[in-house]
Amino acid sequence: MHGLAFDIAHLLSGGLVLISLMLLYQVRLYSLINVFAAHAVVLGLAVAWQAFVQSAPHLYVTALIALLFKGVVIPVVLYRMVQRLGIHRQIETVVGVGLTMLCGIGLVALSIMVMLPITEAADVLTREDLAFALSVVLLGLLLMVSRRNAVGQVVGFMSLENGLILAAAGAKGMPLVVEISVAFSVLIALIVIGIFLFRIRERFDTVDVHVLDGFRGEQP
């Protein structure tokens, strides 16, 4: 049983890393949001499996929150935002896809190199989980850095947060309260960011943050 439990957990968290890498090369915004939804669904599955393995029923709630909010609500909201902003045709990346992917692979290698030696004393399941979670976090950061569009940065931030939840679920004993408050803060962040996007759009006719830099008035 333990071997199977480990394999499935490994598969799910590995899938999460894989989807994080997929996020990196999505050029169109709609496909980016689609992949993000898939990211959240896999996260929900991974957390649910952890709940089953650790027989910790409150993790089912976490999984449910992940599925509902991140898998459904947030992607739908982002979809409608992109639609209303009319930016669904835009292609936006700062660095080339190939380079970003290479960086991403490097980051995954780095997080495994960091995590595996320092968690030698820990459970095998937890070790793998933490290593994958760290790579998801780093890939989320990379996504935020490599996107110019504000929607892309929002997606990067959300996927980063998914990595945190994965780490927390892997480490046994995270209370539900923490998870709920994190979910709420992410939701509020989404609302705030959404409002800001529309305000910015109203004022400057664009959500490209690169263009916004010119309006700050501090530029030399």
Add this chain to the structure above:
Amino acid sequence: MTLPLYVIGMLFAVAVAAVPFCRWRGAASVVYGACLAACAAALTAALPVLTAPAGEASRVLPLGIPWIEAHLRLDLLAAFFLVVVNLGGAAASLYAIGYGRHERAPQRVLPFFPAFLAAMNLVVLADDAFTFLFAWELMSLTSWALVMSHHRSAGTARAGYIYLVMAGFGTLCLLLAFGVLAGAQGGYAFAAMRAEHLTAWQQTVVLLLVLLGAGSKAGIVPLHVWLPLAHPAAPSHVSALMSGVMTKVAIYGLIRIVFQLAGPPAWWWSALVLVIGATTAVLGVLYALMQHDLKRLLAYHTVENIGIIFIGLGLALAFETAGMAAGAALALTAALFHVLNHSLFKSLLFFGSGTVLVATGERDMERLGGLIHRMPVTATTFLIGCAAISALPPLNGFVSEWLTFQAILISPNLSHWGLKFLVPAVGAALALSAALAAACFVKAFGISFLGRPRSAEALAAREVDAFSCAAMIALALLCVLAGVLPGLVVDALSGVVRELTAASLPPQSSLPWLSLIPLSPQRASYNGLILLVFLLCTSTLIAMAVRRLASHAVRRAPAWDCGFPDPNPATQYTAGSFAQPIRRVFGRSIFRVEERVEMPEPGSLAPARLHLRLHDLAWEYLFTPIARAVDEAATRLNALQFLTIRRYLALVFATLVILLAGLALWQ
């Protein structure tokens, strides 16, 4: 132990109470009177500990950071410095009862003065790093506030700024030194640090950091630059405290850490301290000679005396590493004796300059003169202070420098060859600085008090109030007493010295005729009492002989025409002209003196002019480049404030990745 704590508490209470009441008419007298009482009480607590070591005590107070608490300890070293601090504090308080009446803005001085005294007492009593650093920083900040009390005067703001920067730098160095001393366990109590064994590298780091931290507060060259700016800017009684007492608290920190906490010294420590001491002594007195501002001259001269104390400490370290306990005891006795002496005569001289300032409103010696007739008490006590600081027998300055020379004279017995050559060279530097100090104070006294008044203010000067005079007379008497009865002081110091070097000088007070015999009677001995009696007898005899034998006929004639054909006081010798020969000898290399004479055309009635420019090399070659580099770095880093959000994110990301990569590779 309880009494000093009450004293500190009382001083803080006075400081707080002074805030609402400081604008009252009598507030100054009440505050300074309370400070005087507090210092006297602390003296009565500290003196018995020195003579009977049974009074050592320690106390843990539940103050400060919760799980660390404040450790306080009154041991022999602390007791000695408590005496120095409170003797100076009592004298300054007594002086200020009179002097403080002339203060234009008492609300800027009264709350900080007691707090300053309390902080210095607390530094000396602290027995853990947190209490020590807290008190040290409190001492710096309160003295900074006192320096800034005349903040509208020219140059005060700059002096305060430089002082603040240097004080922060010094505290940072001490903080790091304590960090190394605490070791991996983080034992910040001094007792834990004594038990800790450091590696040679850690000891080196501690020594260098302490020399930077305590040395910058004490004023070693080239970290002295703040001192001649800040000390004269404060009101005179505070200048006396800063110069006479606060620099000694810095010496205390150095002794406490280097002799007690850092572990056994290496031979090169002593070489480093000796070189610093010799450089500081010679350069300090040369700087002092070039000054025409009375208070600034005194402040520069403090630098010289710190150098002499450093030489004593360096010799003590040298003998300790060579295993010569008696020599170490002699050198340390000399250094501690000089600590006491300097606190006495430097306070006295600053009081004198304060009374001159009150009486004439002038600090520039070129506008003084002839004050000996108008201010006899100030002039006499100032003269005693000058003689003492110039190391003239039978005053106290002579004894401590004589003891230092005795320590230098036994240096051929040292085993290390480098020290064998270095110590005589240091001795020569000490002799040079002593001679230059005498020249410096001939100038200070002669130009300010002798001759004819050089300005209307000097002509109108009057003797000041009784409190100021009482403080100066008391300090002058102490100078004479410590010089005539040095055996008593040496005996009082023996316990402290034994605590630090495991040996002490033989007891002196039982010797016949109150002599001072540091090592053996065949080698050297000194008797201040006989010397005083001899001087009194001979001078009385000569005075009587002159009166009896000289002609009583009064003859009026023009004064020596070659010198004074013109009655204008400007034809007298000036401070600048007095210093000129020495400036010519040392000035070219040390001060880069630029002298230019502008002669008018023949037939022109324009005056000839002498342009003189002195450079402070420490300022130009050390501090200006550092300031420029900091400026440059700040300008470049300023660009970081105007990045885009994505760039900031990228910076965070890059930092994270680099740290993780470092972690991965380092394992």
